[in-house]
Amino acid sequence: xxxxxxxxMISYPFMQRALISGVLLGVLLAYLGIFVTLRxxxxxxxxxxxxSLAGIAVAVLAGWAPLPVALALALSIALxxxxxxxxxxxxxxxxxxxxxxxxxxxxVLLMSFSSGYQPxxxxxxxxxxxxxxxxxxxxxxxxxxxxxAWLGLSFRSLTYMSLAEDNAAVxxxxxxxxTAALYAALALATVLGVKILGxxxxxxxxxxxxxxxxxxxxxxxxxxxxxxxxxEVMIIGGLLFSFRYDLPSGATIVLxxxxxxxxxxxxxxLAR
Amino acid sequence: xxxxxxxxxxxxRGIPAISIRDCVVAYGDNIVIDGISLDINQGSxxxxxxxxxxxxxxxxKAIIDLVPMKSGDIRILGKHLHSVRQMIGYVPQxxxxxxxxxxxxxxxxxxxxxxHCQKHFPASRVEHKLRExxxxxxxxxxxxxxxxxxxxxxxxxxxxxxxxxxILFLDEPSAGIDIMGEAAFFEILKHLKTEHxxxxxxxxxxxxxxxxxxxxxxxVNHKLLCFGSPAEALTKNKIEELFGAHxxxxxHPGHGADHDRKPAK
Numbered sequence: 001x002x003x004x005x006x007x008x009m010i011s012y013p014f015m016q017r018a019l020i021s022g023v024l025l026g027v028l029l030a031y032l033g034i035f036v037t038l039r040x041x042x043x044x045x046x047x048x049x050x051x052s053l054a055g056i057a058v059a060v061l062a063g064w065a066p067l068p069v070a071l072a073l074a075l076s077i078a079l080x081x082x083x084x085x086x087x088x089x090x091x092x093x094x095x096x097x098x099x100x101x102x103x104x105x106x107x108v109l110l111m112s113f114s115s116g117y118q119p120x121x122x123x124x125x126x127x128x129x130x131x132x133x134x135x136x137x138x139x140x141x142x143x144x145x146x147x148x149a150w151l152g153l154s155f156r157s158l159t160y161m162s163l164a165e166d167n168a169a170v171x172x173x174x175x176x177x178x179t180a181a182l183y184a185a186l187a188l189a190t191v192l193g194v195k196i197l198g199x200x201x202x203x204x205x206x207x208x209x210x211x212x213x214x215x216x217x218x219x220x221x222x223x224x225x226x227x228x229x230x231x232e233v234m235i236i237g238g239l240l241f242s243f244r245y246d247l248p249s250g251a252t253i254v255l256x257x258x259x260x261x262x263x264x265x266x267x268x269x270l271a272r
Numbered sequence: 273x274x275x276x277x278x279x280x281x282x283x284x285r286g287i288p289a290i291s292i293r294d295c296v297v298a299y300g301d302n303i304v305i306d307g308i309s310l311d312i313n314q315g316s317x318x319x320x321x322x323x324x325x326x327x328x329x330x331x332x333k334a335i336i337d338l339v340p341m342k343s344g345d346i347r348i349l350g351k352h353l354h355s356v357r358q359m360i361g362y363v364p365q366x367x368x369x370x371x372x373x374x375x376x377x378x379x380x381x382x383x384x385x386x387x388h389c390q391k392h393f394p395a396s397r398v399e400h401k402l403r404e405x406x407x408x409x410x411x412x413x414x415x416x417x418x419x420x421x422x423x424x425x426x427x428x429x430x431x432x433x434x435x436x437x438x439i440l441f442l443d444e445p446s447a448g449i450d451i452m453g454e455a456a457f458f459e460i461l462k463h464l465k466t467e468h469x470x471x472x473x474x475x476x477x478x479x480x481x482x483x484x485x486x487x488x489x490x491x492v493n494h495k496l497l498c499f500g501s502p503a504e505a506l507t508k509n510k511i512e513e514l515f516g517a518h519x520x521x522x523x524h525p526g527h528g529a530d531h532d533r534k535p536a537k
Contacts, residue, residue, distance in 0.1 A: 038373060160387050163369050163380070167431070170336050170362040171387045172354075214374055218415050223374040 009243050017137045018129040018249070022196055022235040024144045025205070028189045030231035031151050033210035034224060035182060038162045045203035047096035048187045051077050053107035053199055056124050061114055066124065067136055070191045071143065077103065078187035082180045127198030127250025129239055140192050147185045158182060159220070196239070197250035205231060208257035215264040230260060287350040289314040289439050289471040290335060295344035297327070297334050304330045307344075308496045314349075314438075317465055317472040318488040321479075323515050326493040328475040329365060332441055335473070336362055348439065358388065361432030365443035365475070367424065371417035377402070377427055378412035381434060388435040401430040405460055422453030429460060440464065442474035454478075458485055482506070 009015055036042055055073030059066040081095045088095075111121060123131040151158070161168040161178055169175050186206075193202040213226030238253030288311035297305035304327040312318045320328045333339040335346055337353045348356045381398040399409055405426040411419075419427060425445065432440060446454045462485060464470040476482060482489060482502050489505040491498040491514050498505040498514070 038370065156383060156386055160383050163373070163375070163383075164364070164367065164431075166333075166338055166364050167362055167384070168387065169338055170357065170360060171384070171435075172357045173387065214372075217374045218376065220375040220379045 005244065006240065009240060014130055014132065015239070015243060017132040017134065018196060018239050019236065021132050021137055021140045021192075022239055023232060024140055024148075025189070025193050025196065026209075026231035026235045027228060028144050028147055028151075029193055029205040030209045030227040031148070031155075031224075032182075032186055032189055033206040033208075033231070034227055035158055035162050036186070036206045037210040037214065038159075041092070041186070042203070042207050043093050043096050044183075044186055045190045045206040047100035048074050048078060048190045049194060049199045049202045050100045051103035052191045052194060053124070054103040054110065056121065056199075057107040057110035057114075060118060060120055061110055065135060066120065067139055067191070067195065070124075070194065071139070071188055073103070074187040074191045075184055078183040079180065082183045086176075123198075124194055125199050126248050127194070127196050127201060127253075129196065129243060129249045131195045136195055143188055144192055147189055150181065150185065154178060154181070196235075197253060198248075201250040201254045204254040204257060205234065208254070208261055209234065212257070212261045212264045215261075215268045230257070234260065287314070288312060288347075289316070289349060290473065291347040291350070292335065293345045295331070295334060295346060296342040297330050297339055298342045303342075304494060305334060305492075306494045308492070310490060310496060310499055312471065312473060312488060312490075314471050315465065315469045316487040317461060317474075317485055318490055319474055319476045319482045319486045320490045320492055321476055321482065321514070322492040322497075328492055329443055331490075331492055332443055332473065332475055336360060336441055356438075358435055359438040361435065361437030361440045363425075363428045363432045363440070363442045363445060365447070367428055369416070373416065375416050376412065377414050377416060377419070380416055380427065381412075381431055384431045384434045397434065401433050402427075404433065404463070405430045406456055422450065422456070425453070425457070426460070433464075436468070437470065439471045439473065442472065444475050444477065446476070446478050461485055479506070 010019065036045060052070040052074050055070035056066045058064075058073075059069035077099050081092065081099060084090065084095050085092055111118065120131075157168065157173045157178055160171070161173050161175060165175060190202055190206065193205055197205060209227040209231035210223075212230050213223050217223040217226050234253050234257040238256045239249055241247065241256065242249040242252035290310075290312040292311075293309045295305055295308045296303065308331065320331060322328050330339055334341050335348070335353075346353070349359065353360075378398060381401065382395065385395070385398055399412065402409065402411055407423065407426050407430070411423070411427070416424070416427075429442075429445075432442075446457055461472055464472060476486075483506075486502055489498065489500065489502050490496065491505060491510060493514055498507075498510045
C-alpha cells in the first residue's frame with residue numbers, strides 16, 4: 001500500500017468517523033475481553049450482539065435511530081440475565097442462550113412486517129464503515145468514554161474479583177455491584193461495536209485480542225498491553241484494508257485477528 | 273448450645289476474636305448451621321472439624337460474610353465484619369483459577385496489596401510476605417501456573433497475610449500438599465502465632481495437625497458437638513459421635529499414635 005492512498009483514505013469523513021470509533025472500540029473491547037476470557041464468558045458478547053437485533057428491528061420499523069434503541073435493549077437484557085442468574089441459579093450461558101434466540105426470533109418476526117430490502121439491517125448484521133454517522137460517533141464517544149473511565153477506576157477490583165472472588169469479597173469488593181456493572185459494560189460495548197463489525201462478528205473483538213495476547217505473554221501487564229495493541233491493529237488494519245479492497249469491514253477485521261491468532265499459536269509452539 | 277471460651281494463654285484479653293451467637297445458615301429449606309454459639313479467643317489457633325457436609329466451610333464463610341445468616345449474630349473483635357474487614361485474611365478451600373492465565377506471583381500479590389491497603393503499605397511488603405511464608409524472592413517472577421501445589425498454597429497464604437490480618441481464616445489448608453509441605457505449613461502457622469499473635473481459624477481434616485498446634489477444637493455436624501482443647505474435645509466418644517463408630521478416618525489424641533504429643537502452647 002503506497003502512502004498516497006492511505007492519506008487519501010483517511011481524508012474521507014466517513015473513514016475518519018470509522019477510525020475514531022474503531023480506536024475507541026479497540027480500547028473498550030480489548031479491556032473487557034480480558035475479563036471475558038478470564039471469566040469464560042465468550043458467549044456473553046455473542047448472545048448480547050444477537051439480542052440487539054430485536055432492538056434494531058423495532059427502531060427500523062418505527063423509524064428511530066437504531067443504536068440508542070439497541071443499546072437500551074442490550075442493557076436491559078444484561079441486567080435481566082444478572083438478576084435471573086441469581087434468582088434462578090441457572091448457568092449464565094443457559095440464560096444467554098434463551099435471550100439470544102428469543103431476541104433473534106423477535107427481530108426476525110418484526111422484520112417480516114417490513115417489506116423489501118433493508119440496507120440498514122444488512123449493515124447491522126455484517127458491519128459497514130459507511131454506517132457510522134456523526135450521532136453514532138458521539139454516542140460511541142460518550143458511552144464508550146464512560147465505560148473506559150469506569151474500567152480505569154475498577155480495573156483492579158474487577159481483576160481480583162475475576163481471579164479470586166471470595167478473597168475480593170472478604171477484602172470489601174462489592175461483588176454484586178461490580179458483576180452487574182461488568183455485564184452492563186459488556187452489553188453496551190458489544191452493541192457499540194455492532195456498527196463496524198456487525199451483529200454476527202462483533203464478539204470476535206472481545207475474544208481474539210485477549211486470546212492472542214495470552215499466547216504471547218507471561219505477565220498480566222504485558223497481557224493487557226498486548227490485548228490493546230492487537231485490538232487496535234485488528235481494527236485499524238481491518239478498516240483500511242476493507243476500504244482499499246472494497247471488502248466488508250467486520251469480516252476483514254475478524255479475519256486479520258484470526259490470522260494474528262494463528263501466527264501467535266505457531267510462534268508459541270516454535271518458542272517451546 | 274453455648275460453648276465456653278477455650279482456655280488459652282490469652283484468656284486475660286476481654287474481647288474474643290470471634291463471637292458467634294445462635295448462628296443459623298440455610299440453603300433454601302436445608303439448614304446447614306443450626307444455632308451454633310461459641311467464642312474464639314484472640315491469639316489462639318482453632319480448628320473446625322466434622323464429617324463431609326457437616327457445615328464446616330459454611331460456618332467459616334458465615335463468619336466472614338461469604339454466605340448470609342438466616343439468624344444470629346457474629347462479632348469479630350467485638351464489631352461487625354464490615355468495620356474490621358482490613359483485619360481479616362482468608363485462604364479459600366479451592367483456588368479455581370485458570371493456571372494458564374498470564375500473571376506472575378508478584379503481580380498477584382501486588383493486586384491483593386493494592387486492593388487491601390493501597391496507601392498504607394509499600395510495594396516491598398509483597399517480597400516481605402513471600403519470605404514470611406518461606407518462598408525465595410525469585411518466586412515473584414514465576415508464572416502462577418508454574419507453582420507446585422505446596423508453593424501455590426504458600427502464595428495464597430502470603431496473599432491472605434498482605435494486610436497483616438489479626439485473624440486468619442483457612443479452609444482445609446493442608447489438602448493436596450505432601451508431608452514435607454505440611455510440616456512447612458505448620459511452621460508458618462506457629463510463626464504467625466508466636467511472632468504476630470495472629471488468631472487462626474481453620475477447617476481441617478487433619479487430626480495430627482490438630483493435636484500438634486491447635487489450641488481449640490470446634491466439632492461441627494450442623495450443630496456444635498464439642499468445643500475445647502484437643503485433649504478435652506477429642507475424646508473417643510465425641511469422635512465416634514461425630515464420625516460414627518469405626519467409620520471415622522482419624523485417630524484421636526487419646527487413642528492413637530499421637531496420644532503422647534502435646535498440644536501447642
